[in-house]
Amino acid sequence: MSIIGLPIAVAILVVVIMLARKLGTIVVTFMSWRKSAIIAGVYLLGLILSVVIAAVLPNHGFGLMERSHTGGGIQKGNVWTTSYSIRTQKDFESQPGLYLNSRQTFKIDQRAVKLGFAPNPGHFQIYVEQKEADDGKIDVSTYSTPFYVGETDYTKLLQPPKVIFQDGLLVIEPVQQTLTLKLFKSNFTQSQFEGKNAVNLQNGLSSSFGWSEVLLRVPKSMKIDKGQNYLQYLDKD
Amino acid sequence: MSLNNNLLSIASRQYVYKLKANSSGVYSLIFIQVLALLFSLSGIQSMSSVSETLRVNVKYFSADIIISFTFIWIFFMSLRLTSINSKTMDFTLVTNRLSSHLSNIGLLLTTIIFGSISSSLMGFVLKIIMYFAFDRSQIGVNGFYPVFSDILLGIITTGLYMTLIASMGYLLGILIQIHVLFVVLYPAALFGLEKVNPQMLKLSFDFFASETSPLLFAIRIILSSLIVFSLSCLLSNRMEVRK
Amino acid sequence: MTVIQGENLTKSYGKTLALDNLTFQIEENKLTGLIGRNGAGKTTLLKLIAGYLKPSRGEINVFSHNPFDSLQVSANIIFIDNHMAFPTAFSLDDILTEVAHYYQNWNAKLAHGLFDYFSFNPKQRHGSLSKGNQSTFNMIIGLAARCPLTIFDEPTSGMDSAVRKDFYRALLKDYLEYPRTIILSSHLLSEVEDILEDILLLRDGTKCLHQSVLELKEYALGLKGPKQTVLERLKGQEILHTEEFAQGSLYAVIKNQGLTSQQFLKHEDLELLPVSLEDLCIYLTGNAKGGIDHVFKQ
Amino acid sequence: MILNSDSMKPIYIQISEWLETEILRANLKEGERIYSQYQLAEMFNINPATAAKGLNILVDETIAYKKRGLGLFVAPNAKQFILHKRRSQVLKQLINEIVLEAKHLDVKETELMDLIHQVFNEIEEDKE
Numbered sequence: 080m081s082i083i084g085l086p087i088a089v090a091i092l093v094v095v096i097m098l099a100r101k102l103g104t105i106v107v108t109f110m111s112w113r114k115s116a117i118i119a120g121v122y123l124l125g126l127i128l129s130v131v132i133a134a135v136l137p138n139h140g141f142g143l144m145e146r147s148h149t150g151g152g153i154q155k156g157n158v159w160t161t162s163y164s165i166r167t168q169k170d171f172e173s174q175p176g177l178y179l180n181s182r183q184t185f186k187i188d189q190r191a192v193k194l195g196f197a198p199n200p201g202h203f204q205i206y207v208e209q210k211e212a213d214d215g216k217i218d219v220s221t222y223s224t225p226f227y228v229g230e231t232d233y234t235k236l237l238q239p240p241k242v243i244f245q246d247g248l249l250v251i252e253p254v255q256q257t258l259t260l261k262l263f264k265s266n267f268t269q270s271q272f273e274g275k276n277a278v279n280l281q282n283g284l285s286s287s288f289g290w291s292e293v294l295l296r297v298p299k300s301m302k303i304d305k306g307q308n309y310l311q312y313l314d315k316d
Numbered sequence: 317m318s319l320n321n322n323l324l325s326i327a328s329r330q331y332v333y334k335l336k337a338n339s340s341g342v343y344s345l346i347f348i349q350v351l352a353l354l355f356s357l358s359g360i361q362s363m364s365s366v367s368e369t370l371r372v373n374v375k376y377f378s379a380d381i382i383i384s385f386t387f388i389w390i391f392f393m394s395l396r397l398t399s400i401n402s403k404t405m406d407f408t409l410v411t412n413r414l415s416s417h418l419s420n421i422g423l424l425l426t427t428i429i430f431g432s433i434s435s436s437l438m439g440f441v442l443k444i445i446m447y448f449a450f451d452r453s454q455i456g457v458n459g460f461y462p463v464f465s466d467i468l469l470g471i472i473t474t475g476l477y478m479t480l481i482a483s484m485g486y487l488l489g490i491l492i493q494i495h496v497l498f499v500v501l502y503p504a505a506l507f508g509l510e511k512v513n514p515q516m517l518k519l520s521f522d523f524f525a526s527e528t529s530p531l532l533f534a535i536r537i538i539l540s541s542l543i544v545f546s547l548s549c550l551l552s553n554r555m556e557v558r559k
Numbered sequence: 560m561t562v563i564q565g566e567n568l569t570k571s572y573g574k575t576l577a578l579d580n581l582t583f584q585i586e587e588n589k590l591t592g593l594i595g596r597n598g599a600g601k602t603t604l605l606k607l608i609a610g611y612l613k614p615s616r617g618e619i620n621v622f623s624h625n626p627f628d629s630l631q632v633s634a635n636i637i638f639i640d641n642h643m644a645f646p647t648a649f650s651l652d653d654i655l656t657e658v659a660h661y662y663q664n665w666n667a668k669l670a671h672g673l674f675d676y677f678s679f680n681p682k683q684r685h686g687s688l689s690k691g692n693q694s695t696f697n698m699i700i701g702l703a704a705r706c707p708l709t710i711f712d713e714p715t716s717g718m719d720s721a722v723r724k725d726f727y728r729a730l731l732k733d734y735l736e737y738p739r740t741i742i743l744s745s746h747l748l749s750e751v752e753d754i755l756e757d758i759l760l761l762r763d764g765t766k767c768l769h770q771s772v773l774e775l776k777e778y779a780l781g782l783k784g785p786k787q788t789v790l791e792r793l794k795g796q797e798i799l800h801t802e803e804f805a806q807g808s809l810y811a812v813i814k815n816q817g818l819t820s821q822q823f824l825k826h827e828d829l830e831l832l833p834v835s836l837e838d839l840c841i842y843l844t845g846n847a848k849g850g851i852d853h854v855f856k857q
Numbered sequence: 858m859i860l861n862s863d864s865m866k867p868i869y870i871q872i873s874e875w876l877e878t879e880i881l882r883a884n885l886k887e888g889e890r891i892y893s894q895y896q897l898a899e900m901f902n903i904n905p906a907t908a909a910k911g912l913n914i915l916v917d918e919t920i921a922y923k924k925r926g927l928g929l930f931v932a933p934n935a936k937q938f939i940l941h942k943r944r945s946q947v948l949k950q951l952i953n954e955i956v957l958e959a960k961h962l963d964v965k966e967t968e969l970m971d972l973i974h975q976v977f978n979e980i981e982e983d984k985e
Contacts, residue, residue: 092388095351099344100392104647106343108684112648115339119430122346126437130462133440136447143456228365228374231456237370253369261359261450263459264378266439268473269466272528286365286372326630329660336657337646404644407611410661412630556612590904728902735895735905753860753868756906773910776867 143233143260171206171222171294180221180239180291185249187215187298203240203251205293209301217244218296219251224289231262240291251293323415330411330419337405338393338423345389345431349438352385356442377446379439383474386435390478391485394424398489398548417549424482432475436467469530476537480524483544490548493555560587562708562740563608567617570603570764577603579764580617585742585757590734592751592772593744594840595761601744602640604761605712608742609638621708637662639701640712641694645685651696652681655703662704664737670703673729677722690717698726702733711743715750723747727754748837758836762844772836779839781832782811788828800842812842860901868903872911877920877939880931887936891921891929918942 110118171177221239225232241252265273359375366372396402397420406416443460491498510517524540527533563585570578578600585591595601606612607619610626610633619626626632645654655674659665674681677695688696694717701709711730715723731754734741745751752758758775760767770778779799782789786809797814804810812834834842860871876892879885892900897908912929915921920938921929932938959969 089388092385093392095385096344096348096389096392099347099389100396102343102347104340106340108647108687110340110343110648111650111653112336112339115342115648116336118346119339119342122342123430123434126434126441129440129444130437130467133443133447133460134462136444136460138457138461140452141455141457141460142453143458226372228363228372229376231458233372233456255369257371258373259454260372260374260456261446261454262374262376262456263443264361264376264380265459265466266379266383266436266470266474268383268436268477269470271473271525271533272469272530286363286374288365288367288370323630326634326661333657333660336653337648340648401644404642405646408638408643408645409658410630410634412610412628412633414628415630731902731904732899735899753901753903753907756904771906772904773867773869773907 142236143231143262171220171292176225177222177292178225178234180223180237181219181242182221183219183242185217185219185244187217187244187301203253203291203293205251205295207295207297209299210296211299213298213300215298217249217298217301218294219244219249220294220296222292222294224292226287226289228260228286229262229264231260233258233260234289236260237291240293242293249295253291323418326410327415327418327422330406330409330415331422333409334419334423335426338427341393341427342430345386345434348385348389349382349434352382353438353442353445356381357445377442379435379442382438382442383435386431386474387478387481390424390428390431390482393427394420394482394485395489395492397424398486398493400493403493413552414549417545417552420486421545424486425479428475428478428482432471432478436471436474473530473533476534477524479541480537480544483541483548487544487548487551490551494551561585562587562622564620565604565607565617566619568604568607568614568619569616570600570607570612571615577764578607578614581761581764581766582617583759583766583769585740585759587740588738589756590731590741590743590754591757591759592748592755593742593759593761594746594748595744595767596746596844598763599761599844600764601761602712603764605638605640605710605742605744608708609633609636609710611638634661635707636710637701637704637706637708638710638712639697639714641690641697641716643693643697643700647684647686650682650684651679651688654685654696654700658700658704662706664705666703666705666737669733670699673699673702676725691719691722692717694718695722695726698729702729705733705737705739707739709739709741711741713744713746715745715747723750727751730754748840749835752836758840760840760843767843775836775839777815779812779834779842780815781834782813782829783832784809784829792829799839800845812839860903868901869907869910869914872897872901872903872908873914876911876915877943880920880935881939883936885931887931887933889931890927891915891931893928 219242221242223234223237223239226234226237236258238254238256241250241254243250243252264270356377356379360378360380361376362374363376364371364373402420403416406419440462446455447460488498488502491502506517524533524536527536561584563583565581565583568578568581568583569576581600581604593601593604603612607614608621608626610621610629613627621632622635624632626636649657651674655667655670659667659670677692677699679692679696685693685696694714698711698714701711701714715726718726727750730741730743734754743751743755748758752772755772757769757771759769768775782792784792786803786807789809789811793811793813796816798811799814800812802810810832860868866874876885880887885891891912894905894908894912897903897911898905901908912921916923916929918938919932920935922932924930955969959966964972
């Protein structure tokens, strides 16, 4: 809070508290101290009950589960290393920290397809793997590395890029997406001892965007214009 | 005539009396906490991150506002306990200054226990409201479910902060009794300090707020509060009992 | 036994001297009236006794303790005045219950008896009572507490005369049933003189006199008659007050020094009149300027 | 009986006189216990010290005697004593006042005697 905002907020609060006290003195003329004590007890019991209720509420429906990505726990701190290490790995399926967004298969008639890409697909890493056989199909899998806001992993909420195959042209289009997230933060009286107190609270709230990865598995004999320098070939050897 | 009335028995009688007398404080506390809860429903902090294709708007929810409001409430509660009116009420019946201070501190500690538990648990009311009233697919499960040890730690820390704040309010109240000008002087001194040496205020704030060891934190708060309360008692000895 | 002992007691507020070198003693189980005009220092003295104020000079002892900020003394005193305050959370009924915990001699039967007699509404709040009813309620507490030292500072302010009468009667009856040291400050001396044992008369912060009511009643004589005769008779007497009330007639108040009324009555033209305590106190504490009439003579 | 606090007569004397009258009227009989100072204080709404002084007069005049720990009792012959005292003292004082007043009003001695005769006769007639 800024140095100007603080006194204003305090002033508003003072007014609120004055009002509350006025209210208290009005209420008190109708209430004996016994009733007040009972109300205090009921209030406290209600609050304790709320903890119990919160504990037993079923956890389905939450958009963000504690761990939404596949393949084991990728901590927020490891997001970047994970993203980089993918490139050296060959087996995407067993790669920890990668979340499979979508999988599509397109049939091709031609033996050779010229793969074309929509303009500016820069935020994807596109990997190409040639299959053992010629089955006339292109498998397109899209993956995502972990996306974090603070401590929360929201990778699962990301929409996969749109993949269209038409007239020998493969179009991978990013989807414009707006995510609204509601996250819980521990009270500052708790977070103080997690090394994230009120003073450096802001640090705990940074978001980190991961990467979208696209894996194309193409028939063995398919020709691809190797001139596309954003393509990365995964060689089986 | 009997002169065997000892300090503690009188102070505890006063404590019970004051507890009943100030029971109406619960209404203002509930009012303030519910108000803070309503404020909290729009989030305590929001953040957005944008990339070319993705925009993430995040709202954070916690009981921070509720706890902060409760802090201010306890400040005014302790301030009120030093008012002339409260003093007159004390001296209407059996008392001396020390027993009056002791019973006030006892009352404040009880209030603090109530305030710290209620403000910390109010966060779960917030969560339950969010669970049913908001689109759950936007809500993160992280931190939704209660963890007993965390709650306990939160309550104790809240209580400790409240103790410190209550001691400050009590001191201010006594100072105002000595001279009304302290109403202005107290905050003015703080702001003056901020202007002259911003580091010092931050340091004293960090002294409590940056301590990450619960034990050290508790020791710091308890010692500081004791010092401030003792100072209040000493200062009040300069005055006449009741005018 | 001496309950209260003041030695050269002086209290000043800034430059104003409220009490000046007051030395006095109050004995146990006496009902003493503290009498004086407004500003004579009655309330200051009572607050010194109750331990609310610190003497500027001199010493005060209550139950052989310094009362200032003393818990021991406080536990044995109740101070009834119209500044008594009770929490708004308490109804009158609650107050009677709560106050009882503080006083070991508390007489709940008396408290509730008086409470019902004066038809208080148990659910009402102390703050919303009229001034007179507040005084009446405070008085109930003062009586029921049965403190070894009970102080009433102008307890009847705002009460109507019927309630005042009831109060004095209640005070006396409870005092007879449970004798204790009681100090009653009042400026309506005529109402209380019969129930008092001693009178401590203050004048400008000093002790004017401290005597039993019985002695005080015989302290002075009033003499009415032709001016010349009266003046002749007054030779060698201590004159407290003179007043010319008609042409050539004089009313004089003199100190009663063993003169029996017979001696005066033998003189035909003189009339002997009793001097009420109230008048006597006014004469003793009055200023030397010749009374209010003096103002109009100018 | 209601005390007259404005009277020239101090209250404690009014108390002792009232007790004497009670003895004369045989409301208090010889050998009977007399009211304590506290009972009197309550009856007349006066301080017990005042009542005690009234009782002391009775003791001093041997109208009453003290029994240790039991209180005051009406002495034997108290009634006679009171009658005697009233005749010799009270009546004399009253007459004293009458004579003074008569002198004041220029009433002759014989005139006063006639007046007394007249009043005597009137009261006798009323009785019959």
